[in-house]
Amino acid sequence: MSWELFVKAVDQHPSPVIHLYFGGEPLCHPRIADFVAYAKKKTATTLYTNGLLLTPILAQQFCEAGLDVLGISLDAVDPLLYREKRVGGCLDVLLANMRMFKEIRGSAKRPILVVDLIRFPDEQDQMNMARTLLKDLADEIHAKAYFHYPLLSAEPNLVQPPCAQPEASLAILWDGRVTVCCLDFGAVGVVGDLNKQSMTEVLSSSARNLIRQACAGGQQGLLAMCRTCRSAEAMNQPYLQ
Ligand SMILES: C[S@@+](CC[C@H](N)C(=O)[O-])C[C@H]1O[C@@H](n2cnc3c(N)ncnc32)[C@H](O)[C@@H]1O
Numbered sequence: 138m139s140w141e142l143f144v145k146a147v148d149q150h151p152s153p154v155i156h157l158y159f160g161g162e163p164l165c166h167p168r169i170a171d172f173v174a175y176a177k178k179k180t181a182t183t184l185y186t187n188g189l190l191l192t193p194i195l196a197q198q199f200c201e202a203g204l205d206v207l208g209i210s211l212d213a214v215d216p217l218l219y220r221e222k223r224v225g226g227c228l229d230v231l232l233a234n235m236r237m238f239k240e241i242r243g244s245a246k247r248p249i250l251v252v253d254l255i256r257f258p259d260e261q262d263q264m265n266m267a268r269t270l271l272k273d274l275a276d277e278i279h280a281k282a283y284f285h286y287p288l289l290s291a292e293p294n295l296v297q298p299p300c301a302q303p304e305a306s307l308a309i310l311w312d313g314r315v316t317v318c319c320l321d322f323g324a325v326g327v328v329g330d331l332n333k334q335s336m337t338e339v340l341s342s343s344a345r346n347l348i349r350q351a352c353a354g355g356q357q358g359l360l361a362m363c364r365t366c367r368s369a370e371a372m373n374q375p376y377l378q
């Protein structure tokens with residue numbers, strides 16, 4: 138995303154919190170520290186990352202900017218499972234980066250270091266292992282239920298409970314297109330483009346309203362973006378800490 142587009146998005150953002158990530162890896166952006174600093178001047182800001190590219194300079198900049206949450210997607214604490222799920226990743230590198238971050242943060246309370254694990258189907262519960270391994274590293278550990286992202290599953294799920302995603306949030310893609318759902322990595326639910334429209338125009342667009350109403354009424358099984366979604370089942374399972 139260009140700096141100009143980012144500034145416009147942040148300036149027109151109506152929400153009390155900005156999450157600086159979507160389907161890609163935010164630390165790959167050369168200006169991610171500037172993005173954090175700018176967003177933080179406006180509102181609460183979180184960033185989720187695989188953590189493998191975290192450097193001392195970035196850690197310092199995130200701390201100085203007052204980033205609220207640095208989320209690490211660790212997924213699995215078992216080294217073999219980690220390597221299988223995070224292809225190309227190395228658990229030892231990630232743990233060393235987290236240690237480095239904690240040292241740089243020192244006694245400051247922000248950013249909170251949150252580690253996300255995923256409860257993979259048929260895999261042993263990793264929480265006990267995680268509590269030991271991350272005892273002095275993570276401020277919070279979340280164990281999320283695994284789910285197939287919409288569009289990655291072929292199996293339709295036509296009867297779903299109402300979904301508040303399109304009412305409560307939106308996601309801005311790297312090129313300025315706006316989708317109504319933060320799980321819409323395939324950009325099927327694009328309802329506007331910040332290069333050509335203001336945020337107000339996107340929010341009041343008839344395309345957004347149509348999807349919003351369908352989801353609020355539990356009718357999203359009719360929408361291409363939502364018809365295979367199983368996020369409601371996963372979201373209903375509480376985070377373990
Ligand atoms: C989509 S990632 C993108 C940001 C960044 N690249 C990262 O790795 O954190 C953000 C979040 O999605 C979660 N996630 C990814 N795949 C998932 C799945 N199949 N089920 C549940 N959560 C998932 C990760 O644990 C992480 O917390």
Ligand code: SF4
Binds near residue numbers: 297317319357363366
């Ligand atoms: S049903 Fe799923 S894909 Fe559709 S808006 Fe809700 S979370 Fe997104």
